[in-house]
Amino acid sequence: MSRIEGVLKTLKGQGRKALIPYITAGDPHPDVTVDLMHTLVEAGADIIELGVPFSDPMADGPVIQLACERALKHGTSLRQVLAMVKEFRTKDIETPVVLMGYLNPMEAMGYEAFADAAVDAGVDGILTVDLPPEEADDVAPLFTERKLDAIFLLAPTTTDERIRAISEHSSGYVYYVSFKGVTGAGKINVEEVATKVAHIHELTALPVGVGFGIRDAKTAAAVGQVSDGVIVGSVLVDTIARNQADTDELKRALKDLLHPMREALDSLDS
Amino acid sequence: MSVKLTEEMLKALPDARGHFGAFGGRFVSETLMDSLMTLEKQYNELKHDPEFQARFDKELADYVGRPTPLYFAERLTRETGGAQIWLKREDLCHTGAHKVNNTVGQALLASFLGKKRIIAETGAGQHGVATATVCARLGLECHVFMGAEDVQRQSLNVFRMKLLGAEVHAVESGSRTLKDAMNDAMRDWVSYVDETFYIIGTVAGPHPYPMLVRDFQSVIGRETRRQALEKTGKLPDALVACVGGGSNAIGMFYPFLADESVQLYGVEAGGLGIETGKHAAPLCAGRPGVLHGNRTYLMEDENGQIAGTHSVSAGLDYPGVGPEHSWLKDIGRANYVSVTDDEAMEGFRKLTRVEGIMPALETAHAVAYAIKLAATMDKDQTVVINVSGRGDKDINTVAKLEGIEI
Ligand SMILES: Cc1ncc(COP(=O)(O)O)c(C=O)c1O
Numbered sequence: 001m002s003r004i005e006g007v008l009k010t011l012k013g014q015g016r017k018a019l020i021p022y023i024t025a026g027d028p029h030p031d032v033t034v035d036l037m038h039t040l041v042e043a044g045a046d047i048i049e050l051g052v053p054f055s056d057p058m059a060d061g062p063v064i065q066l067a068c069e070r071a072l073k074h075g076t077s078l079r080q081v082l083a084m085v086k087e088f089r090t091k092d093i094e095t096p097v098v099l100m101g102y103l104n105p106m107e108a109m110g111y112e113a114f115a116d117a118a119v120d121a122g123v124d125g126i127l128t129v130d131l132p133p134e135e136a137d138d139v140a141p142l143f144t145e146r147k148l149d150a151i152f153l154l155a156p157t158t159t160d161e162r163i164r165a166i167s168e169h170s171s172g173y174v175y176y177v178s179f180k181g182v183t184g185a186g187k188i189n190v191e192e193v194a195t196k197v198a199h200i201h202e203l204t205a206l207p208v209g210v211g212f213g214i215r216d217a218k219t220a221a222a223v224g225q226v227s228d229g230v231i232v233g234s235v236l237v238d239t240i241a242r243n244q245a246d247t248d249e250l251k252r253a254l255k256d257l258l259h260p261m262r263e264a265l266d267s268l269d270s
Numbered sequence: 271m272s273v274k275l276t277e278e279m280l281k282a283l284p285d286a287r288g289h290f291g292a293f294g295g296r297f298v299s300e301t302l303m304d305s306l307m308t309l310e311k312q313y314n315e316l317k318h319d320p321e322f323q324a325r326f327d328k329e330l331a332d333y334v335g336r337p338t339p340l341y342f343a344e345r346l347t348r349e350t351g352g353a354q355i356w357l358k359r360e361d362l363c364h365t366g367a368h369k370v371n372n373t374v375g376q377a378l379l380a381s382f383l384g385k386k387r388i389i390a391e392t393g394a395g396q397h398g399v400a401t402a403t404v405c406a407r408l409g410l411e412c413h414v415f416m417g418a419e420d421v422q423r424q425s426l427n428v429f430r431m432k433l434l435g436a437e438v439h440a441v442e443s444g445s446r447t448l449k450d451a452m453n454d455a456m457r458d459w460v461s462y463v464d465e466t467f468y469i470i471g472t473v474a475g476p477h478p479y480p481m482l483v484r485d486f487q488s489v490i491g492r493e494t495r496r497q498a499l500e501k502t503g504k505l506p507d508a509l510v511a512c513v514g515g516g517s518n519a520i521g522m523f524y525p526f527l528a529d530e531s532v533q534l535y536g537v538e539a540g541g542l543g544i545e546t547g548k549h550a551a552p553l554c555a556g557r558p559g560v561l562h563g564n565r566t567y568l569m570e571d572e573n574g575q576i577a578g579t580h581s582v583s584a585g586l587d588y589p590g591v592g593p594e595h596s597w598l599k600d601i602g603r604a605n606y607v608s609v610t611d612d613e614a615m616e617g618f619r620k621l622t623r624v625e626g627i628m629p630a631l632e633t634a635h636a637v638a639y640a641i642k643l644a645a646t647m648d649k650d651q652t653v654v655i656n657v658s659g660r661g662d663k664d665i666n667t668v669a670k671l672e673g674i675e676i
Contacts, residue, residue: 054574054575055444055575055576056444056449056450056453056561056562056576057453058298058299058453058456058457058562059299059457059460060457061457062443065443069444072575077573078573078574079573102560103297103560104559104560104561104568104570104574104575104576105573105574105575106574107558107559107560107574108559108570108572108573108574109573109574129299130297130298130299130560130563131297132296132297132298132300132303134287134296135287135295135296135297152300153299153300153301154300155299155300155301155303156301157300157301157302157303157304157305157463158300158303158304159304162303162304166300177299177300177301180301180460180461180462180463180464181301181460181461182457182460182461185461
């Protein structure tokens with residue numbers, strides 16, 4: 001059983017929902033990323049999604065675009081991101097880490113070299129925004145052979161036929177994108193999400209995480225009610241942007257954001 | 271390696287997943303997949319629909335003004351002293367460039383699909399103008415995304431788009447040029463996917479765009495083939511076209527791919543010189559990667575981050591290229607070369623002074639290379655330059671380079 005599967009199974013047994021924060025590696029500076037990852041765990045994270053910065057993040061809104069720019073200004077490369085995970089693992093061998101990013105940095109490194117290095121660093125899952133399963137024939141097997149979970153996206157526009165096919169290619173969990181739009185747009189409609197996620201649950205046995213548009217305890221609870229986990233991104237990245245100068249202040253601010261979400265999720269009736 | 275291409279091989283490309291050999295494909299986030307699959311299905315049906323094709327042909331004849339002439343550049347030929355130089359006059363298309371062939375086709379597709387909101391990216395502004403033009407005619411809402419830097423250097427076209435009723439969105443992210451305009455167009459598309467048709471301006475993007483833009487632009491090569499046979503009694507020996515994303519080049523090349531005797535030259539923007547790194551020549555100096563929905567040659571750093579580009583011409587200032595060109599390069603069917611900013615400016619002045627035809631700065635790259643090429647060829651051979659657009663839009667840039675204020 002993968003680390004991701006294990007964590008989600010334990011939570012399910014406890015009747016709890018996963019809190020999955022996203023930050024961009026190297027933002028605001030490569031030196032603080034590992035520290036921030038530990039902070040996320042202290043604040044209640046069950047799984048961490050660590051963004052690999054890319055020069056052309058087509059699926060992201062301005063908040064994460066700027067995070068990529070800050071990280072790239074300090075030269076944060078995929079190899080460095082892997083080194084960060086390795087360092088994180090010296091103190092935390094329990095919290096699963098999912099790398100989330102775009103295909104080209106992985107292609108530039110070479111898929112096999114990347115997959116080997118990801119295992120070596122202690123990465124658990126890979127989510128590539130611009131890699132639908134149709135194009136993943138050469139890549140996904142390299143991950144699954146090494147017991148790395150391949151996490152694919154589902155969207156409001158995904159047909160039933162595709163939901164089934166994508167789930168078959170996925171392991172760990174599937175990531176449901178809550179609305180048609182880019183990250184941080186805040187267009188989430190909780191009722192629509194509830195209907196679609198319930199439907200996805202009928203089509204796959206995999207846990208369903210929901211991301212895009214979750215910004216506070218209220219939206220986290222509403223989405224947690226119907227899913228297996230919530231992914232929180234832009235609101236954290238925005239907090240990083242506003243507290244770049246003072247790392248202690250930043251860590252406090254991140255905890256202040258995540259604690260109420262954790263509590264709200266843990267007070268849901270299961 | 272050079273492969274003899276047959277009509278059957280060409281008909282089978284791209285394959286069902288939009289691949290040209292190792293290139294092309296559909297690398298987009300899940301939200302767009304359904305739209306792209308629907309577009310592909312509908313286009314494959316309409317492609318063989320006589321009513322759709324008849325409407326397209328009529329638009330090209332009556333609105334765009336086709337066929338465009340194949341013109342013998344007699345003085346340029348004499349001054350060059352080599353092969354006969356002929357010009358395919360896409361600059362005479364309505365709105366002043368080949369771009370409108372494609373926008374007319376895609377707008378027709380949009381109306382068959384019932385979409386009322388159109389978006390487009392633009393570099394030089396020619397595709398933006400061509401899109402705004404067809405939207406004005408069909409009464410469609412039009413949003414054009416343009417890098418803030420290009421908004422500056424192509425201000426004339428920005429004004430034209432506004433006059434035509436389009437909303438121009440200046441894109442401030444990244445390098446503030448064409449690639450960033452394309453990023454923002456994709457972001458808009460994902461946000462309004464149900465009501466929006468994205469008219470991509472070149473043979474890049476996810477499948478089926480490289481295929482359908484090629485099909486719409488292929489009218490250039492089909493006409494050239496017929497006209498060359500009529501006027502010179504034989505096929506041309508060489509075709510020369512500039513390559514930004516590659517739409518005017520593929521439109522010219524495609525109908526000749528199976529004609530082994532015809533040499534194909536795609537001219538990329540060499541900027542300040544390939545050796546300086548300040549250029550926009552992915553086929554000459556890049557390597558394969560994935561950007562904007564397809565796998566193709568790209569300019570990138572060793573970590574897979576997309577590199578900054580430079581060209582005097584906004585329409586060539588793009589780090590990628592259409593995937594079919596990447597395939598043609600790898601199988602050795604087409605040659606990809608580059609000329610510098612300075613050489614292009616020389617080509618611009620030459621064609622203007624010797625033939626009274628002022629080319630776009632993009633086109634000037636093809637002109638500069640074709641002059642070099644023709645000089646090495648025999649007098650009984652023929653070279654056709656695809657004059658993809660006219661130069662009026664570049665007057666400000668040229669004046670600035672010459673230190674003149676207008
Ligand atoms: C006149 C002209 N030629 C060429 C190009 C380059 O595009 P493509 O390579 O798709 O033909 C442009 C793009 O703006 C253009 O305006």
